[in-house]
Amino acid sequence: xxxxxxxxxxxxxxxxxxxxxxxxxxxxxxxxxxxxxxxxxxxxxxxxxxxxxxxxxxxxxxxxxxxxxxxxxxxxxxxxxxxxxxxxxxxxxxxxxxxxxxxxxxxxxx
Amino acid sequence: xxxxxxxxxxxxxxxxxxxxxxxxxxxxxxxxxxxxxxxxxxxxxxxxxxxxxxxxxxxxxxxxxxxxxxxxxxxxxxxxxxxxxxxxxxxxxxxxxxxxxxxxxxxxxxxxxxxxx
Numbered sequence: 001x002x003x004x005x006x007x008x009x010x011x012x013x014x015x016x017x018x019x020x021x022x023x024x025x026x027x028x029x030x031x032x033x034x035x036x037x038x039x040x041x042x043x044x045x046x047x048x049x050x051x052x053x054x055x056x057x058x059x060x061x062x063x064x065x066x067x068x069x070x071x072x073x074x075x076x077x078x079x080x081x082x083x084x085x086x087x088x089x090x091x092x093x094x095x096x097x098x099x100x101x102x103x104x105x106x107x108x109x110x
Numbered sequence: 111x112x113x114x115x116x117x118x119x120x121x122x123x124x125x126x127x128x129x130x131x132x133x134x135x136x137x138x139x140x141x142x143x144x145x146x147x148x149x150x151x152x153x154x155x156x157x158x159x160x161x162x163x164x165x166x167x168x169x170x171x172x173x174x175x176x177x178x179x180x181x182x183x184x185x186x187x188x189x190x191x192x193x194x195x196x197x198x199x200x201x202x203x204x205x206x207x208x209x210x211x212x213x214x215x216x217x218x219x220x221x222x223x224x225x226x227x
Contacts, residue, residue: 033216041148041201043218086153096142096207100153 003027006087006101014109019074021104023087026068033098034061034072035086043086046072079108112138112208116219123194124227130190131222133204139184140206145177148201148221160187160204194226 004025013019023032034046047054047061049070054061058077063070074081087101113136123129133143141162146154158179159167166179176198178190191198203221 035218041203041221041223043154043203043205043221045216045218048216088154096144097156097159098144098154100155102153 002102003099004087004089004101006085006104008104009102010105010107012107012109013077015078017077017108019077019081019106019108021072021085021087021106023070023072023101024068025070025087025089027089027091029068029089029091030095031090032063032070033088033090034070035088037084037086037103039083046085074106077108079110082107112206112215112217114140114204114206114217114219116204116222118222119220120223120225122225122227125195126193128190128192129194129224130188131202131204131224133187133189133206133219135185135206135208135217138206138208138210140187140208141184143181143187143204143206145179145187145189146203146205148203154203157189157202160189162187191224194224196226199224199226 007022031050033048036044036046049063058075060073084103084105086103088098115134115136117132143160145157147157148154156169157172160179160181162181162184168174181187201221201223204219208215
């Protein structure tokens with residue numbers, strides 16, 4: 001079983017819809033990252049969380065340490081949000097290694 | 111913001127040849143860089159941790175003699191795929207963390223797509 005599980009694996013939605021992508025992990029972590037990978041392969045780090053909630057533009061990320069769960073929300077989704085969203089966890093403080101989820105492929109239809 | 115430049119973005123080579131991929135932090139120093147590999151439709155897998163001035167730390171199952179990593183300066187790490195074979199065809203990507211005051215940003219290179227014929 002992967003230490004980091006994401007759901008759904010694939011998500012197709014209409015433009016404007018509210019999007020939620022979930023990430024569950026089975027071990028204690030020091031931080032969780034949400035990453036965005038576009039079709040060309042380039043990866044952008046969206047958020048790094050260790051507790052609570054962060055917001056950047058139309059993106060919101062939350063984490064519940066007790067439940068070992070994080071969500072990434074996209075409000076007013078747009079076709080340019082189409083990408084693979086990857087959850088990655090850092091297990092140890094002072095250790096930069098990341099363990100990655102399998103990703104969620106999001107497609108926003110105009 | 112922090113920028114990591116990765117070169118080349120794509121490369122095609124013949125089986126048996128070696129390919130070098132460079133990862134540079136353009137506006138910050140990175141004592142540690144990470145090399146990942148991603149096969150189609152799969153997630154990233156950490157290959158090794160590149161440490162400036164010392165030997166890289168390889169993940170289990172990654173052959174250090176095949177994937178040579180050199181981190182000779184605070185801004186440059188290189189990954190050399192030696193005697194490449196078709197099964198080495200993959201997307202290779204590096205990352206580094208900008209630890210300057212007020213930053214703490216994880217930045218990825220744009221990736222290098224390797225095709226071995």
